[in-house]
Amino acid sequence: MSDSPESIEILDRLAAEALAELEKASDSQALERWHTTYLGRKGKVTLSVRRVGELPKEERPVFGQRANQLKQRLEAAYEERVQLVKAQEIEKALVEGAIDVTLPGRPVLRGRLHPSTQTLRRILQIWADMGFQVYRSRDVETDEYNFQLLNFPPYHPAREMQDTFYTTQPDVLLRTHTSPGQIHAMREYCPQPIRVVLPGMCYRYEQITARSEIQFHQVEGLAVGYNIRFTDLKGTLTDFAQRMFGAGRKTRFRASYFPFTEPSAEMDVECILCNGKGCRLCKYTGWLEILGCGMVHPTVLQNGGYNPNRYSGYAFGMGVERIAMLRYGIEDIRYFWSNDLRFLEQF
Amino acid sequence: MKVPISWLKDYVDILLSVTELAERLTLAGLEVSGIEYLGIEGASLPWDRDRIVVAHILAVRPHPNADRLVLADVDYGAGQVETVVTGAPNLFPYLGKDIRHLNLKSPFALEGALLFDGHKDDGSKMVLRGRAVRGIMNRHMLCSEKELGISDDHTGILILDADAPTGMPLADVLGTAILDIELTPSMARCASIIGVAREVAALTGQRVRYPDYTNLPLEGPSLSERVVIKTENAPLNPRFCAALIEGIQIGPSPYWMQLRLRLAGMRPINNVVDVSNYVMLEVGQPNHAFDYDALRARADRYAGSGQPIQIITRLAREGERIQTLDGVERVLQPFTMLVTDPAGPLSIGGIMGGAESEVHAGTRNILLEAAAWDFINIRRSVQAYGLNSEAAYRFSRGVHPAQAWFGALRAAQLIQRLAGGVIARDIIDYYPAPPPAITVDLPLAEVRRILGVDLPPQEVRRILEALEFQVDEPEKDVLYVTAPDHRMDIGADVVGRADLIEEIARVYGYDRFPNTQIEDVMPPQRDNLALLHEELIRDLLVEAGLQEVMTYRLTSPQREALLCPPGATLDKRPYVTIANPINPERTVMRHSLLAGILDVLAQNLRQRERVVVFELGPVFLPSSEGSELPDEVPALCIVLAGQREPVVWQGSDTRLMDFFDLKGIIEALLEGLHVSRPTFQPADNPTYYPGRTANVLVDNETVGVFGQLHPLVQEAFDLPRQVPVLAAEIDLRCLETHIPSHFTVRPLPRFPVVRQDIALVVDENIPAQQVEAAIMQAGGRLLAGVRLFDVYRGAQIGSGKKSLAYTLTFSAEDRTLTDQEVARVQARIVRSLESSLGAQLRG
């Protein structure tokens, strides 16, 4: 029995050759090929091991043991090599895959709501939270609803406050404010209590300039009940201003005149640009005029069907575009209806 | 209204600073919209108190070296006489005369004073420096109005009234702040200095000092024997006061009056006209001076001499005319009140005098009218003639008839004082319709009910009395409040109570009321479905990438007519037409959103390659129920044009948008609204491209039309010819009726879904919609979905044919479908389409 039978030597030589070849395999495909060449079903090592049957009986145990060791060793070396190459390949791919992350993203073709709609929604949302629901009425109104029932008799000087578009139909006009909706709502809901907001387009006979338009949105509010007080008016409107213009923003109420409310007031908020110090926006007063309001005039309550000795109410009205202009620093009201997309796309 | 503080102080003490006063007035409803200053701090040129003072001109002497200059010796209160060189033409008449007794006073600026440069018109200032003028050293200066910043007048030095105290700083004589107050119609009573003084007094706890009208020197012969006054319409002319002043001398009014008129925004004319205006500004009572001799002459001509002058106020008669003192001949309206005599109109009552009886330089005798007019009627006339005088401004807002008497007295007093003459011993007070006194019962509980707080009764009373209301308290906690005779804005009963409560709240100060939350019961809560639907539609379109726009609801018929190409039938429905349009582009209420939105498109396409927009809003159509008011129908308009995607570096689909881009949006919208499956029919509409237009139907009702715009319409709206414009017009009132109040979801399939592709060859003229409907019908319950993924035309299938390739999805709720089951359904579909549409399965 020789120390190193020829069969074992062949195995050792094969092992050395395989390991040397493995070192040369530097990518996944070469490794694959290597595996097929040596360890595949018809690979050199597999075939050599199968030859055990051709050996003399006494050599078989040693050869078999040696062959198995060799196979395991090569499989282990292969696995190790695979991991190494994979790691190298990933590393390479990562390096090659770098992109210029500063290139612009693919634009999303986003739609947007008109700023008037956005502002209107915000206003209506705040009032909805306070229990005021939306009531809408028509743009083309009668003189009766737009003026007379709101305590503007014919030829009354208060009519001068609202320059009006009349139509060729006698006593038919474009509403100058959303207030006719107060009468519509009262006549519809009487004798129930009311809490509504009335949004809508209003029209004034004015030259179109950076500061005045012939049409604009207004939101009016109306609360009618057995116990609606001037202090409630102040309280709710102050809450509204704090939400619309920011918590802690000061408000002030000053006496004013509207034929359909009494007492009447204007609410100013502390200038949102200068915080009350005085600037161009607030004409150096520190205050911005935001809305008109007041307790519903007894005549108007009566015209709506409510007995003014038992019911009381308050009403307020604000210009939507004006509020949007203040919030977004828009200096020209004509932007709203000119619909330049360069303006609209900023919202 | 402009209110010089120095004038205001004649009637009320003011302890607040100007800005404090302005703030107080503003909060109380007299909005101070601006403050100007003359000569005091805040002015563009405050007059140096040490260097600009009143000087007494003692003598005017010739300049030794110049004919056009003189030397004036002045005393400016410093105990020494100063001499100045001046070229002021208005000193030349005094040259060499003894003038000491004339008390000629003028503003005197000492060396170092800052003045406006009288020779420049750019408002530049200069510091007064001594220099020799034609050999005489001149350190100081007598000033013109221009140099002081009072006016642009530089024709001579300013001559002050003789009683101006020598040596007093000019700022104390003429300096003042001027409040600009915006008067609401409810504050008509404050259209006068005394009116504002009343407010100031009430707000600051002071008392008003009224002018003293008593002790008028009534010395002339009786007026009532010479003039008889009557009205034919007492409701429109409830009072007419008249005074006669004889032997007056027309001339300039004193400087203090001229300056006050100017600061209040009026131009001084002569002493009689100035007094008339001054009294209007002071008391608030407009008044009118007739040349008495002109009236006398008319009466003599008409009725023979010696007869009394008959003054009758009445409505204008048909075709009556008057030449007003602005020189315009006016045809009078039958609702206009006139002051007339038997010969005809003398003036438009309360608005403007007639030319014939106008006061002129030679007028010696004046009949002064101070009357009361119905303010609504006056405003109607003001509007009819487009006349807006200061008098008409006041009368058209309401002047209480009580004021007429004070106005007459005050004007007579001042005319006599400034123009001389004698006042006839009786002043006529013709008062056929005195308004009843207004007394309102005001329970304090009512104050609390409306205002929400318990004000102390003494405080309520104090406020009302400060406003000159008379307050009685016959029973506990109920005040009987009588309005003073300058107020016309206090109503009766519940309205009067509201009027008084406003006065109480306003003077108490709105800022002193607490903020509370409504404690009243919550009303029934209601949704606004129409609004919810509109907002849902807006959201769906924005999600689909569309930009919302809003256009004018006013347009012109010509603009909307462009939607109809030549030859097509125009929309003949009548418009809501504006009687007083502001410009020719905005004359009617729109019938359609499309014209406006196409303008938006055209304008934006000039700057960008892609526009996708929508507008949602009403259109105004003739009432379907015969009402005088239009139907305001909510409508939706969508417009697309340009590239599908903008050019970007990653590459993009830059093909132009077409019909199907728009159709996809409409389908997505309708799907989002969960209306039942819409159908589409080729449509014929003059605005659109024939063959590329469809009606969209929901539940077999047409809810809108959409398609590519007709090339001629595109051209009419200045839209580029090569870019197809896609537009949709949806009637939301109609669509809304199909939106379900809720919807339910389908369960997810529990068993595997099988997909099969089939291609069917059909005749070209068979609409895809019909093929799909046939597939759906034949497929039955097991066919879960149909999606068209290819349309092919070509030689392979022959001309006049098209191949439609569909992915069909099959599933069952209760089992996994077998291949045989799917094959059976598919075969059924093919057979059905073969027989119904002549379709062939493409191999």
Ligand SMILES: [Zn+2]
């Ligand atoms: Zn500011």
